[in-house]
Amino acid sequence: MDKNADRNITVSTTGLLVAALAVLALLVAYLLGGSGGTPAAQAVIPSQTVEGTGVDPRTLTMTGVGEATAVPDQVTFDLSVRMKQPELDAALDAASLTMTRVRAALEAEGVERKDVQTTGLEMHPVYDYPRYSSPVLTGYRVTQSAAVLVRELRSAGGAVSAAIDAGGNAARVGDIALKIGDPEAALGKARRLAVEEATLKAQEYAEATGEELGAVMTLREVDATSRSAIDDRPLTYEVAAAFRSSADSAPLPLSAGRADLGVTVQVVWELAAEDSR
Known part of the structure; x- marks a missing residue:
């Protein structure tokens, strides 16, 4: 009984000694790797390589x-004609006739037909709202809209003024913007x-x-x-007339300025x- 006990104690002591040596070896390897002592210790760090070459990309x-x-050489603007009549058909006809006059005036200023593109047609009933009674239908309002491109800057002022003149109080011009014909x-x-x-x-x-x-x-x-900037407030007939009266009926003045491209x-x-x- 005592011999078996001694043998067990001897085996256990040997196992502890082997484990201690293993721990010591790992500790030495860790210290050498941390100080850069062995290339093999650093080789375990993964790195991306160029596919098929095995070389790190640098x-x-x-x-x-x-x-x-660049100096803008073209002008774009939105044009609309708004008419109100007691009947819808009459409002549509009146708006169409006015827009036709405006288009003819633009063509006379050198604006090509293809550069006046229709962008919208709106029809709305118009009501009067008495204070103590039901709403009363008073007519219909029709609005025709178009986008205009003037390919020559020197013609832009005359085109805007001509559109306002032809449309009278029914015409509205807005969103005047300078444009570079060849930005590339x-x-x-x-x-x-x-x-x-x-x-x-x-x-x-x-x-x-x-x-x-x-x-x-x-x-x-x-x-x-x-980046470019220009005064793009909507222009009515009265505003355009003010421009013309201050310059002896000269066309609406437009300055090219410049556009900064980045x-x-x-x-x-x-x-x-x-x-x-």
Whole structure:
């Protein structure tokens, strides 16, 4: 009985010794790995590689902004004719006749027929609301709307004034806006400037870190905007008449001003491999 007990005690002590040695070995490996002592200890850190090459991608990403100024050479505006008559048919006829006169006046100012596009037709009953009785139908209001494009800026003022003159108090002009006929030409310059800025910054960062730029991997246009402004308050016959009376019946004055175009690009370069430098 005593011999079995001694044997059990001996086996247990040996097991404890082996476990202690294993723990000690793990502790030494941990300390060496934390101090960078063994490459094998760091190799367990996963890293992304370029598919099929086994080489880590080394890239530099930079954004650039390019700006260009263009002079608007076209004008757009919304045109509407609003008529009220006791009967719906009469209101429709009156609105159509007035819009026909307005279109003819625009054509006389050089606006092409295809550049006057109908955008809406509205018909609404009009009621009078006596204080102590039921509503009374007094007629119908018809509104015809169109969008107008004037392709030559110098003709825009005359076109607006002619539309107001032809439509009289029934005509309304609003949302006057300057437009660039060929915005891509100006945007092309802005794009080139944006890429040049991004490239210059990338070269500066690469030189500062002892690297060299390689091939462009991706190029993406992040944003392209244009900003221009003009007084777009609705113009009635009286307002247009005030313009003309102050300038001896001259057309409504419109100033081109300028439009600022901006482009932002994001470019990703591959950094040159160390063995190629």
